[in-house]
Amino acid sequence: MIQIDRLGKTYPGNPHPALHEISLTIEDGAVYGILGRSGAGKSSLIRCLNLLERPTSGRIIIDGRDITALNAQDLRRQRQRTGMIFQQFNLLHARNVAENVAVPLEIAGVGRSERAGRVAELLDLVGLGDKSRAFPSQLSGGQKQRVGIARALAARPAYLLCDEATSALDPETTASVLALLDNIHSQLGLTIVLITHELEVVKAICSHAALLENGRLMESGKLSSLLLDPASRLGQALLPDQEVERAFLRRHGIEGRLLCEVA
Numbered sequence: 001m002i003q004i005d006r007l008g009k010t011y012p013g014n015p016h017p018a019l020h021e022i023s024l025t026i027e028d029g030a031v032y033g034i035l036g037r038s039g040a041g042k043s044s045l046i047r048c049l050n051l052l053e054r055p056t057s058g059r060i061i062i063d064g065r066d067i068t069a070l071n072a073q074d075l076r077r078q079r080q081r082t083g084m085i086f087q088q089f090n091l092l093h094a095r096n097v098a099e100n101v102a103v104p105l106e107i108a109g110v111g112r113s114e115r116a117g118r119v120a121e122l123l124d125l126v127g128l129g130d131k132s133r134a135f136p137s138q139l140s141g142g143q144k145q146r147v148g149i150a151r152a153l154a155a156r157p158a159y160l161l162c163d164e165a166t167s168a169l170d171p172e173t174t175a176s177v178l179a180l181l182d183n184i185h186s187q188l189g190l191t192i193v194l195i196t197h198e199l200e201v202v203k204a205i206c207s208h209a210a211l212l213e214n215g216r217l218m219e220s221g222k223l224s225s226l227l228l229d230p231a232s233r234l235g236q237a238l239l240p241d242q243e244v245e246r247a248f249l250r251r252h253g254i255e256g257r258l259l260c261e262v263a
């Protein structure tokens with residue numbers, strides 16, 4: 001479980017806090033989407049969760065331990081429990097696919113033959129069994145992100161952090177990467193935290209969602225609760241706007257058609 005407790009982040013030279021007293025609990029097994037516009041503080045928040053950024057205030061308690069207070073050795077161990085994937089994939093261009101996926105295993109001191117077996121298993125999991133010797137420049141965006149996902153899972157993390165993982169991809173590739181994450185979530189049962197500016201991403205795979213605005217957490221909770229709460233902005237945003245859809249049908253001369261039928 002991840003407990004974010006009054007987390008604050010202010011960058012040197014920028015008087016406006018990027019994060020303001022954020023408190024949020026992410027239960028084990030959740031797929032938690034954190035939604036916000038550009039500049040809302042999404043990257044700052046997710047980067048604080050594995051201390052790629054140091055919070056200015058507050059605590060991040062993962063599995064009962066405040067990670068902001070860990071010594072260097074314990075922090076290294078903690079980081080192995082947390083995989084991360086990035087919008088721009090962050091692959092090593094001079095290394096082939098298998099060598100990229102092997103990086104966390106090398107860092108963890110896993111031996112050569114065990115590494116090779118684990119890498120083959122991971123590439124099969126992400127559907128790239130035939131690309132192990134290809135270089136990143138020879139892959140599509142979706143394939144690069146699959147390599148990123150395999151690398152993030154290499155050390156068998158309990159948490160997967162996704163930093164705008166599909167924002168650089170077209171809609172079809174986005175759907176296939178989200179389906180892969182959904183499949184990994186059901187197969188491995190890990191906890192996924194993803195930040196996004198796309199409502200569709202939340203709709204596609206999240207069990208929980210939070211709304212971040214100007215560094216503040218506006219609301220958060222289970223999708224089922226947000227959808228049932230008439231005051232929830234997230235809940236409203238997640239449902240289709242029937243007036244917009246009716247106007248669309250009118251514009252194309254199709255009126256009076258049922259938008260959906262409930263059995």
Ligand SMILES: Nc1ncnc2c1ncn2[C@@H]1O[C@H](COP(=O)(O)OP(=O)(O)OP(=O)(O)O)[C@@H](O)[C@H]1O
Nearest residue numbers: 011012014018036037038039040041042043044045
């Ligand atoms: N290294 C930095 N130094 C100073 N200010 C920063 C730094 N990084 C981010 N900020 C500021 O913190 C605020 C939140 O930025 P952040 O990148 O976390 O938002 P975001 O929601 O991820 O935006 P985007 O979707 O555009 O990446 C912004 O006002 C931004 O200008």
